[in-house]
Amino acid sequence: MIFGVSSCSDLQKESSNSACNTALDNQDFDTAISVCTSSKGKGDAYMGKGGFNITNLLNNSGGETTPSYIANKDSKFGTVDSNASKVLYIIGTAQSQVSSASTRATNIQNAKNAFDNASSNFSGIISSDKDAALMYTFANVFAMQLGQVIFYDSLDYACEQIACSDNYTDASNTELVNYDGYIFPEDQMAKRNTYGTNVDTSAKLTCSGLDKTITYITRITDGLTKSGSSTSGSSTSIISDSKTAVCASFTTLYNLCSTDACRTACTTSGC
Numbered sequence: 104m105i106f107g108v109s110s111c112s113d114l115q116k117e118s119s120n121s122a123c124n125t126a127l128d129n130q131d132f133d134t135a136i137s138v139c140t141s142s143k144g145k146g147d148a149y150m151g152k153g154g155f156n157i158t159n160l161l162n163n164s165g166g167e168t169t170p171s172y173i174a175n176k177d178s179k180f181g182t183v184d185s186n187a188s189k190v191l192y193i194i195g196t197a198q199s200q201v202s203s204a205s206t207r208a209t210n211i212q213n214a215k216n217a218f219d220n221a222s223s224n225f226s227g228i229i230s231s232d233k234d235a236a237l238m239y240t241f242a243n244v245f246a247m248q249l250g251q252v253i254f255y256d257s258l259d260y261a262c263e264q265i266a267c268s269d270n271y272t273d274a275s276n277t278e279l280v281n282y283d284g285y286i287f288p289e290d291q292m293a294k295r296n297t298y299g300t301n302v303d304t305s306a307k308l309t310c311s312g313l314d315k316t317i318t319y320i321t322r323i324t325d326g327l328t329k330s331g332s333s334t335s336g337s338s339t340s341i342i343s344d345s346k347t348a349v350c351a352s353f354t355t356l357y358n359l360c361s362t363d364a365c366r367t368a369c370t371t372s373g374c
Contacts, residue, residue, distance in 0.1 A: 120144060127151065143235050146224035150238060153217030154194025155245060164338045167192045167199045173285050176278040179263075179271075181288040186345045187248040187256070188284030194245070198283040207282040208257070211249050218246035222322065229329045240326030244345050247319035251349065252284050254294065254312065261289035265305060267296045291352065306356045307365035316349060320373035350374035 123144045126135035135148035150156070166189035173183060191197040196210040225239035261271045261279050271289060273279040279290070298308035323346055327334070334343035350371070357369040 123148075130156075142224045142228050143232065146221045146235065146238060146242070149217045149221035149224060150242060153214040153221065153242075153245065154196070155218070155241065159193050159195070160241075161338050163193045164189065164341055167197045170198060170283075170285075172277040172280070177276060180261075180276075180278060183278075184286045184348050185284070186341065186348050187252045187286060189341055190245050190248040190345075191252070191284040198280065204281045204283075208253075211252055211282060215246050215249040215253070218242045218249070222246065226322075229326055233330050233332075236326050236330035237332050240323055240330055240332075240342060243319045243322040243326060244342050247316055247323070247349065248284075248345055250315060250319070251286060252282055254316075255286050255290045256284065257281055258290065258293050258297075261287060261293045262296060263289055263292060265292065265296055265302060266300050267293060302359055303361045303365050306359040307362070307368045310353065310356050310365070310369035313353075314368075317353075317371040317373070320346060320349065320371050322373075324373040346374070 120138065120140055123135055123139035123141075126132070126138055127144070127147060130151060132148050132152040136145060136152065139145045139148050166185065169185075173185075176183070188197060191207070191211070192200070194210075194214050195201075196207050196214070198207070201207050201210065219242075221242040222239055225235045225242060229236035229239045259273045259281070260267070261273075261276070263269050271279060273281060278285070279287070294312075295305040295309050298305040298312075323342065327342060332339060334340055350373075353369055353371055353374060357366055360366045360369055
């Protein structure tokens, strides 16, 4: 087992603050956020508010059973990236758990905010606390993937060409349902189309729109190094799988670039 963070509870304990420990034990995360005073305690409170705990991770890291609309997708669509859908399932807001796309959208934004706050609280102690470093890594993986959903999985159409002359609407293609975490190359192409039909310009602006993702990649690499954890286990493979998929998308965008400005925008040292 790679986790040294759980004892009786799913989350760590702030030994000097019984009110914090009680709130964490009771999963009263709003109270924990207000009463926990240590970086570790407050970080764990935000992780819980985002929907993360060790039990959820261990039980649900494989993700939901692939929905029929994805398993039986139209052959015109490319290979789907399902890593974000696994994150949604772990935090309890996958398509099979929450049927309303608009509710999922709200949940995703709220959870991302919580994981960003968790990352901020853990960041100062990851050099001295391996457990905190691992939680920091997960916080950034989850925030990054939720950001991918917000960025790529919110349009009402997808397409195969930058001009989007081959427009596939969500209404006519159920596999394109919004905020389910299943991201097709056609979803990514449609997002690039929102920045115009010039290949270099659209690639550069897409990468600029993903600048936070570049930051997440760097943090994930740093957190994983400081935690000393392996990503070969079933519960931690989502870290390496997420990083690999996102880095591959940056490589694709980088290879489209014809200018130094575009290449700079699409470069991340963490990949």
